[in-house]
Amino acid sequence: MIQLSHKAYTLLKKHPFRIASGIRTSTPAVLVRLKYEGVEGFGEASMPPLYGESIASATAFLSKIDLSAFNDPLCTEDILSYINDVVPGNPAVKAAIDIALHDLTGKLLNIPIHQYFGLSARSLPTSKTIGIDRPEIIRKKVNEASKYKYLKVKLGGDNDHAIIEAIRKETDKPLYIDVNQGWKDRNEALEKILWLKEKGAIFIEQPMSKNAFSDMEWLASKSPLPIVGDEGIQRLPDIITAKNFYHGVNIKLMKSTGLREAFIMAMTARKAGLKVLLGCMSETSCAIAAASQLGTLADWIDLDGNLGITNNPFKGHMLKNGLIIQNKLPGIGLKTPQWNKIITNE
């Protein structure tokens, strides 16, 4: 029998975090444990409010789950198909169950989950995200991120130029640019992309609204830098139409409903000639460790969500000189997690 437990857990941010659409100081999350024959698997739903899920919706979802029909946790497809069909939507809480199930699977097979997906372990350079802020704060954050090889820069507010100028006073590191749908005019967007290319940008993420289909198509055909879809790319069917609007896709467990669909998305995207960015929300080391298991399928990695919170209850991979050092622990790679010591803070 597979037993499901969960705890509400609000992630507290080290610094207020601002992107094109707003600012926040915490992120609601729900932690999940699956237990089977004494073996525990851990998962997490991180739910930034703008995506529509909450501790209340996740708790309500989990209360509907009945796993009593499943007596073999390795029947992933049956279990996750059931979870998928319980209620539409709810991708983050579905991801929590998927992650816990994979953690359990890896422990039962005694292999790390990257091996379950046929992947090897490598050192993976993650970018460090710099939120929208005043130039002097930006410069301070850039210096604090000195060990990272790539910076992910949030633009799309009213001070894009000031932010880039501030960064370039401190470093000439390559930049991942994330606009979060912030630009409204396609000509202006293209102009900014040309300018950002000169400034050492590597790609541009979600420059305009995910619904501005003709603008995005136009921009993708003109841009000298790869355009990466984020808000416009949620689950596997979005990969099939992605090529009309994007050169790459940002795959996040909290959008994809977890590792299994994220794996298929990454494999399909690569075969379709799309670049793969592996991203995250503000998350504990649980979901970040899980996502990093797919690291070798990604062209670019932005798995820094655990670095910006003050109350991380899990320990995952080591980070060394901006590199994620994948460990060989079975499951998603958490070090001696202790469910009973995690105190809900709701």
Next chain:
Amino acid sequence: MIQLSHKAYTLLKKHPFRIASGIRTSTPAVLVRLKYEGVEGFGEASMPPLYGESIASATAFLSKIDLSAFNDPLCTEDILSYINDVVPGNPAVKAAIDIALHDLTGKLLNIPIHQYFGLSARSLPTSKTIGIDRPEIIRKKVNEASKYKYLKVKLGGDNDHAIIEAIRKETDKPLYIDVNQGWKDRNEALEKILWLKEKGAIFIEQPMSKNAFSDMEWLASKSPLPIVGDEGIQRLPDIITAKNFYHGVNIKLMKSTGLREAFIMAMTARKAGLKVLLGCMSETSCAIAAASQLGTLADWIDLDGNLGITNNPFKGHMLKNGLIIQNKLPGIGLKTPQWNKIITNE
């Protein structure tokens, strides 16, 4: 160290086999073994001549393979990416290595490969294929296939009506129709589909040339029965464009380069709203057992290639009343295979 061995092995057919494009009495194949720390994995390339591979091309391909860089057979992605990139094309011999690698993986993890893919074991009804023939032979073959719940009927020659009439004199079983690109005129094709629907057909496979794009698009929009792509669907990128021409796809290991890509293809096809037919060539129980591991992802199963050969060197799953009974043996499910007892017949 992973050691690779191979043997040429011609599959001898019980009966000459005729489809829209020709007739044959044997199928060239190459059997493959991978050995790692005393554990063996088996694979197979079956190469009907019209697809362009041969024992010579497969042997030449295998002679180029150097696995000495890989010391962990669970690093499937690295190994198969290397195999994929050695020479373009050659899907069947690539499948042979993929199948052997998965057989090895399952044995190393001590799980059947359906479990490695997160799938459960079920009893799966396979169709039995009836080649193009004279009505009296057709009637005999239909009676010989009495235990199967579905018949797969090859059409596209000049006697489609006579074949169906002969079948319907013997049985009212549901029919899978496979035209192998045999119909040349789209209006005539639609007429035949309407007639076949009345006659109890379930789907129509590759009614016209895979290159008759506008005809196929037209036909898919008009057909009251699902149109399934076979010759038009080879590998994962074809799934992405399949919806323009087909309602379903025939996934075969010998086209997809093996289990890993076939799994991704089936998962992606399902999420794209495409039906999945799991098919085969004339094959030994090795490749058939491997394909059946993906059985629960399929809407329709046509895994009877091992039943039509007289010199099958492997034993896989049981077949009972037309049902594939999946076993729980580790790997692809072969019973005590003995490599040294397999005598090459080239």
